[in-house]
Amino acid sequence: MPAEETVWIVLKDGCRLAARLWLPESAGPVPAVLEYLPYRRRDRHRGDDAILHPGLAAAGYAAIRVDMRGAGDSDGTMDDEYTPQEWADANEVIAWIAQQPWCSGAVGLIGLSWSAFNALQIAATRPPALKAIVTVCGSDDRFADDMHYMGGALLNDNLQYGSTLFTWLAPPPDPEIVGTSWREMWLARMEAISEPPAARWMRHADRDAYWQSGSVCEDYSRIEVPVLAVGGWADGYTNAVHRLLSNLSGPRKGVIGPNGHAYSHVATPGPAFDFIGVATRWFDRWMKDIDNGIEAEPMLTAWMQDYEPPKPQYDVRQGHWVAEAQWPSANVAPHTLYLSPDGLGEERAPFAVTVKSPATVGLASGEWCPYGWGPDMPGDQREDDAGSACFDSAPLDAAIEILGRPEVTLNLKVDRPEAVLAVRLNTVAPDGTSARVTYGLINLAHRGGFAAGKPLVPGESVEVTVPLKVSGYRIPAGHRLRLAVSTQYWPLTMPLPVAAAVTLEAGSLSLPVRRGEGAAAPDLGGAWSPPPLETLVVEAPARGRLRIAQEVATGRTTVEVVRNLGAIRIAETGLELRALGSETYATLRDDPSAASSFAYRKAEFIRGDWHACIETRSTLTATPTGWRLHAEYDAYDHGERIFARQWTVETPRAGAPGSAEPGSAGR
Known part of the structure; x- marks a missing residue:
């Protein structure tokens, strides 16, 4: 057309x-x-x-x-x-x-x-x-x-997407469309960048x-x-x-x-x-x-996912379509299981389990927002489970379907004023493979709601509710449910610089169980698309975790992520676009205060005698009471740098004791 x-x-x-x-x-x-x-x-x-x-x-x-x-x-x-x-x-x-x-x-x-x-x-x-x-x-x-x-809890996606928007806030217009004013418009756009977006979002x-x-x-x-x-x-x-x-x-x-x-x-x-x-x-x-x-x-049509061994990338996800005439649906009802010394079951029982996870728990998390272009899905959870407090059910007598939002309630004590919890619902196959069904996070500074964070009182008992992400998942007979609780979930989150120990004393899991067949799913038709854009691919798009490296002597772990929209030549506009990026996350197994997150982005526009380029670099680290972001923005016209700016911004953490008002330096 x-x-x-x-x-x-x-x-x-x-x-x-x-x-x-x-x-x-x-x-x-x-x-x-x-x-x-x-x-x-x-x-x-x-x-x-x-x-x-x-x-x-x-x-x-x-x-x-x-x-x-x-x-x-x-x-x-x-x-x-x-x-x-x-x-x-x-x-x-x-x-x-x-x-x-x-x-x-x-x-x-x-x-x-x-x-x-x-x-x-x-x-x-x-x-x-x-x-x-x-x-x-x-x-x-x-x-x-x-x-x-x-x-x-602060996601590392705040930095990665913040770096992307930082780069794409102010690229130049196309000279073929706006004429010779393109350079003046470009400079005005860059001058208008008041701060890196990631810094603004951390301030709130x-x-x-x-x-x-x-x-x-x-x-x-x-x-x-x-x-x-x-x-x-x-x-x-x-x-x-x-x-x-x-x-x-x-x-x-x-x-x-x-x-x-x-x-x-x-x-x-x-x-x-x-x-x-x-x-x-x-x-x-x-x-x-x-x-x-x-x-x-x-009202709702959803793909009910079947269990399959977890892997970081899928072409097709096994399952089938289901439908509910109304939502919320009377066909979905909560079923409550309780945490106990014996695991996860129908009866309450007192217990006390303390968890203080290594800073590297979360390596099997996958990306917060997978695109499906590369290895960005959650993998086998057993390594993360090993650093978590785990509560297992007995093997299921019959398959169950979950459709909706599970919710976990925990009674706990913490030994520090700050802590984050990750709560995962896994299905464990008879061979021990652990697949994540859904998960949730809570910054315990927000245990009373998101309006205002406040420090914990060490040793004080608190009750928290953790909503897990909505899920549609069929768990087979013979599998066990596992609720895994950890105090780290890196690099999906930016870790707090303190390693808190959390003692769990009681808890429950409410599952939205689909109990009937529901409505007949409508025919959504086979996928089709208009013809794709005619391009010459110089570098294919790619997203996801490429490499995890662990140093035995120091306990340092590094995660390398690719974030490439790709490099292409567009036939219709005669333009070569290069939109490339990467991230590197690093931490020490026993010292989350050493964690750092680094993002690099490059956007380049090339046609004839037009060659504009933007490069940004952003580094996030923790301070005792907040976060420190250092960001650099450089722009080039035919290889000549025509614009450069740097920011170092410190923002307080929600609920961190002694946190100060946000400030910035170096523009």
């Missing part, structure tokens, strides 16, 4: 936003579907656009991809994600689209990741022309369920007004348009699907596949399904008023 390369949308303040437009072959005005994000339509996101938007146009929609203010070839600058300016601009864009001669006046939103978040956020602002949204791998809660914190270590802004869970009633929420069990954002189905009041559906962080028709692990067909059926019902029966289909 041919596209109009550049359409300019002029906002009320004079800012011009660059858009790419695909129109269907059918005559007459049609509904429009907008994807609105900062990930550059000319290069970085062009491959993703190619396998989605022509498909929407073929289904009879005007598909439009708009680069946000400060991104791609659009005017302006950008300094953060999910801002009121972003939503205000989107409202103007939607109004502009609705008034175009090729548009019927009805507009829908679609998005993955960033554009999944802002589809929900924009819907909550209620633009009059917006009629429906499709949100894929996004979140309704920016503090509890994003790449920054999990259970109040509690769920304050910063995170509440853009978290639509603050008031679900603001969203009135029909919502189709799509996720994957391997993705980091699956919890949002269940919350949206449970809390929205308007028409809504959820689909959860086995996949990682990608659109479901091209995602791995498979099986993939006809995402474009499902999305256009949703839009057909609410934007074309076609009575296609989608309202009568089950």
